[in-house]
Amino acid sequence: MSLQSFEARKRLAEYFKNEAKRELEYADRLRATSDRSQNAVVRLIVDAVSQDSVKHSKIYETMAAILIGSSVIDQAESSAVLKDLESHVAMEKESIEELQRLKEDPIIKSDAVLSFLVDMLLRDESFHHALLQQIYNAIIKNITLSEQEIWDAIWRDAIYHGTPGG
Secondary structure, eight states: OOHHHHHHHHHHHHHHHHHHHHHHHHHHHHHHHHHHOOOHHHHHHHHHHHHHHHHHHHHHHHHHHHHHOOOOOBHHHHHHHHHHHHHHHHHHHHHHHHHHHHHTOHHHHHOHHHHHHHHHHHHHHHHHHHHHHHIIIIIIHHHOBOHHHHHHHHHHHOSSTTSTTO
16 A cells, blocks of 8 residues: 555544544534423434434444454354344344334324334334344355465465564
């Protein structure tokens, strides 16, 4: 990597770090607004946006970390995460099915606010399910490197293979 490319990545990482801080500050302001509200639905929505701002902060922090250096998921971590993700994907699927049943409930159908909130939950659960399924399929399964693959890569490119001068 050229020095110019390194500097550009460093500047972008700093930008992401600043954005992460800005999102956290915004989340605090949103929580203050929520705390002042007496309406349960307004509090819910403003709190949800606040939590999304915290999430956005973490996304920015992750992007900064990626620019500064990457990490590899080893086989042991991948196996543990893969097992957990299977459970999480199943739980999200159950939630989606239950929410779809709730949407058909006459009480929910006749109340605009309840219908809106169930739709909000269904949208979020569907999004979560898709994200977890994606990470399960694309990230964990496809980029996991076995310990042997890591060592092969290290030793294949090593000039002296661990001995002084060859």
